[in-house]
Amino acid sequence: MDRNTLVSFGQMLTERIAACEQAIFGYAGGEFNINSTKQLGEVLFERLNLPPVKKTKTGYSTNAEVLEKLADKHPMVRQVMEYRVLTKLKSTYADGLLKVIGPDGRIRTTFQNLVTATGRLSSTDPNLQNIPVRTELGSEIRKMFVPRPGWVFVDADYSQIELRVLAHIAEDPLMQEAFRTGRDIHTATAAQVFGVPPEEVTPLQRRHAKAVNFGIVYGISEFSLAEDIGVSRYEAKAYIDSYLDRYAGVRAYMREIVAEAKDRGYVTTLFGRRRYIPELKSSNYNIRQGAERIALNTPIQGTAADLIKLAMVRVDRALEEAGLQAKLILQVHDELIVECPPEEAEQVRAIVTGQMESVAQLSVPLVAEAKVGRSWYEAK
DNA sequence: GCATCATGCAA
């Protein structure tokens, strides 16, 4: 870790947090613990009389979605949103990571191989599988993950591995065709769902199609899709219907995997990993529906986990056999990170992506893309 | 000190 930069980043956050706090206390007319959802709820919904959008089982919800809806109703709300972003980065990442830097300046996670229900690894103490990447400020943290002096990172990730696994397992001809011809799957899906040529797909259509692809893997409901992309339930239903009309293999898979799971009591991955799902027989509708989503998702997520685990073994072996100093140092579900001297980087890149892509022969190609960089931020 | 809750980060 680049400890000094991490310390400076933490100090910058401290200053910005203090400014937020002062603004919030000014609007509230006094101090309170902004971290307490109970106290914050009282200020927002009782003192300032903002409309309570949603409840939790213990009181008012103040989560990001709720705050977003209230943002135009009182200036304090945006300050609270910024406060949440900053304190998250400070406590979990800046302070949290500083605490676990070893005497040699390196951070080591502990991987658990037997925790998740699907076969994924999990990472603890610290969790290196949830380092921020989606926002500009958050991704600054990744600039502080650096290799040993003079070395570089090679970061390789699978492209759309779960949808490729779905295309394979579901034997869906259209989805397979999209991957075989190297198309952008979300654009191809939008073209199918909205009935337009790929080159006429608008950014909004692509975004909606991406959300549907994402949701399908998890066992979507029209309600949740509507929530996610901000359309009516009827529109969301139309998207899903159109999707499953076009990707008929996916529709059949969804039906068959649930039937099989109910019959056998478990589902399996392509490599035979098994997950029992006793909740399929629950008398509670919600629990039963949840179990069906698990039956749908587990073979997909679990097969992807099997694939990358096998790739890890082969990558490690191939790097060793090539006589390289390169070392596999991290896995993040669909991504492998290797540390190596810069003169090895191009060979490492070829070995890692080559092993990841050839780990299994599915009905669609597996594609891995790699970058080289002097930090995790640069290499991703 | 431990458990639970709400929240938010990742794939």
Add this chain to the structure above:
DNA sequence: TATTGCATGATGC
């Protein structure tokens, strides 16, 4: 009323 995880601070026991 979308899958899988883990860390944090607050809160209560």
